[in-house]
Amino acid sequence: MQLMSKDVFSIEALGHEPADKRMDILRLIGSTGSISEAARQGGVSYKAAWQAVHTLTNLAGVALVDRAVGGAGGGGAKLTAAGEQLLDAARQMDAARRDVLARFSGGAAQALPGAGLRTSMRNNLPCRVTQLMTSTPGDPMVRVVLALSRGGQITSSITRESAELLGLQPGLAVLALCKATAVRITAGAVPARDHVNLIAGKVTRLSRGGVRDEVVMTLPGELQLLVGFADHPNRLRAGSAVTASVEENAVVLARV
Numbered sequence: 629m630q631l632m633s634k635d636v637f638s639i640e641a642l643g644h645e646p647a648d649k650r651m652d653i654l655r656l657i658g659s660t661g662s663i664s665e666a667a668r669q670g671g672v673s674y675k676a677a678w679q680a681v682h683t684l685t686n687l688a689g690v691a692l693v694d695r696a697v698g699g700a701g702g703g704g705a706k707l708t709a710a711g712e713q714l715l716d717a718a719r720q721m722d723a724a725r726r727d728v729l730a731r732f733s734g735g736a737a738q739a740l741p742g743a744g745l746r747t748s749m750r751n752n753l754p755c756r757v758t759q760l761m762t763s764t765p766g767d768p769m770v771r772v773v774l775a776l777s778r779g780g781q782i783t784s785s786i787t788r789e790s791a792e793l794l795g796l797q798p799g800l801a802v803l804a805l806c807k808a809t810a811v812r813i814t815a816g817a818v819p820a821r822d823h824v825n826l827i828a829g830k831v832t833r834l835s836r837g838g839v840r841d842e843v844v845m846t847l848p849g850e851l852q853l854l855v856g857f858a859d860h861p862n863r864l865r866a867g868s869a870v871t872a873s874v875e876e877n878a879v880v881l882a883r884v
Contacts, residue, residue, distance in 0.1 A: 649670055649671075649672060649680065649792070649793045649794070649795055650680040650683055650684055650793055651684070651715070651718050652670055653666050653667070653670050653672070653677050653680040653681065653793075654680070654681070654684060654692065654693075654707070654711060654714070654715060655715060656669050656670050657677075657681070657693055657705050657706075657707060657711075658706070658707045658711065658712070658715065661704055661705060661706055662704060662705060663677050663678065663681070663693070663695070663705045664677075666705075671792075671795075672789075672792040672793060673788075673789065673792060675789055676788075676789035676792040676793055679789045679790075679793065680793055681693050684714070688710065688714060690708070690710045691708050691710065691711075692707060692708055692710055692711035692714060693705050693706070693707060693708065693711060694706050694707070694708050747805060748807070749805040749806060749807050749808075749880070750807065750808040750855040751804075751805060751806045751807070751808060751811065751854055751855055752803055752804075752805050753776060753777075753782065753803065753804040753805075753852060753854070754776075754777045754801065754802075754803060755774035755775060755776055755777065755782065755801075755802055755803070755804045756774065756775050756777075756799060756800065756801055756802070757772060757773070757774060757796055757797060757798050757799065757800045757802060758773045758774065758775050758781070758798055759772075759773040759798060760772055760773075760791060760796060760797075760798075761773065762788075767788075768787055768788055769785055769786070769787060769788065770785070770786055770787070770788050770790075770791045770796075771783055771784070771785050771876065772784045772785075772786060772791065772796060772881065774802065774804055774881075776847065776848075776849075776852060777849070777852065778847065778848060778849020778852055779847075779848045779849050780827060780828075780847060780848050780849075782804050782825050782827065782874070782879060783823075783825055783876045783879070784804060784876055784877075784879035784880070784881050785823065785876035785877045785879070786880075786881060790881075794881060794883055795883070796881070800883075802881050802882060802883055803881070803882040803883075804879050804880070804881060805879070805880045805881070805882060806874055806878050806879050806880065807878070808842070808855040808856055808857065809857065810856075810874055810875065810878035811854060811855065811856025811857065811872050811873070811874050812856060812857065812858070812872070812873045812874075813831075813843040813845060813856040813857060813858040813864075813870050813871070813872055813873075814858065814870060814871050814873065815858075815862065815863065815864060815868060815869070815870055816869060816870070816871065817871055818871040818873055821873075823875060823876045823877070824873055824874070824875050824876065825872075825873070825874040825875070825876060825879070826871055826872070826873055827847060827854065827871065827872040827874070828848070828869070828870070828871050828872075829845040829846050829847045829848065829854065829869075829870060829871075829872065830845060830846050830867055830868065830869055830870065831843055831844070831845055831846075831864055831865065831866055831867060831868040831870055832844045832845060832846045832853065832866065833866065834864060834865065834866065836860070837860055838860065839860055840857045840858060840859055840860050841857065841858045841859075841860050841862065841864065842855065842856075842857055843855070843856055843857065843858050843864065843870065845870055845872060854872050856872050856874075858870075
C-alpha cells in the first residue's frame with residue numbers, strides 16, 4: 629500500500645477498526661455519497677454518524693469527508709483521498725488480523741479480549757452488557773449495566789451516540805476500563821450513592837505512599853483485579869475487606 633496524497637492520515641485512526649461502527653460509517657459514506665444515508669444503513673442517528681466522522685478526522689489529522697451543499701438533514705458527501713486511503717489500510721489490516729486469528733484459533737489469541745488495546749488505564753474488566761437505561765425519553769446519556777465475568781456488576785454512563793456507535797445491546801461482550809486514580813478504596817462497606825459503583829473485594833497487595841496508598845484488590849471470583857487508591861494513613865493490609873467506589877461516568881467501554 630502506498631500513500632501518495634500530501635494529506636497522509638495518522639495511523640492512530642486505524643485504532644477504531646474493528647472496535648466499533650465508526651469505520652463502517654466511513655465506508656457507507658463512500659458507497660452512498662450521503663451522511664444521512666450512511667447513518668440510516670448503519671443503524672445509527674445522523675448525529676452519531678457525524679460524531680463518527682469527527683472522531684476519525686481528529687485521529688487521522690486530515691479531512692476524510694468532503695461534504696457538499698445540503699440541508700440539516702443531509703446533503704451530498706464524498707471521501708477525500710485520505711479517506712479512501714484510510715479505508716484501504718483498514719481493509720488490509722482486517723485481512724491480516726483474520727489471517728492471524730485463523731492460524732491461532734482456539735488458543736490464547738481468542739482468550740485475551742482487548743489484548744491489542746494500548747491505554748494508560750490500569751483497570752480492564754471483561755464484562756457483558758445486561759441492560760441499557762435512560763432516565764427520561766430523549767436523555768442524551770445512557771446507563772449501561774454490565775455483568776462482570778466472575779459475578780457482580782458495574783455500570784457505565786456514556787452518551788447515546790457512543791452507545792449507538794459501539795452497537796451496544798444485551799449479551800454483547802465488552803471491556804470496562806477506568807483509571808486507577810478514579811477508583812477510591814475504603815475499608816469495609818460504603819453507603820450507596822447515586823451513579824457511583826460500589827464493588828466489594830479483598831486487598832491483595834499494598835504499595836504505601838506519603839499521601840495515598842496504591843491498593844490492588846481481588847474481586848468476587850478471585851480472578852479479576854482492580855487497582856485504586858486509599859487515603860493514607862490507614863489500617864489496610866493483605867486480606868482486608870474493602871469497597872471500591874467508581875463513578876459511572878469514569879467507566880469507559882470498549883468492544884472486544
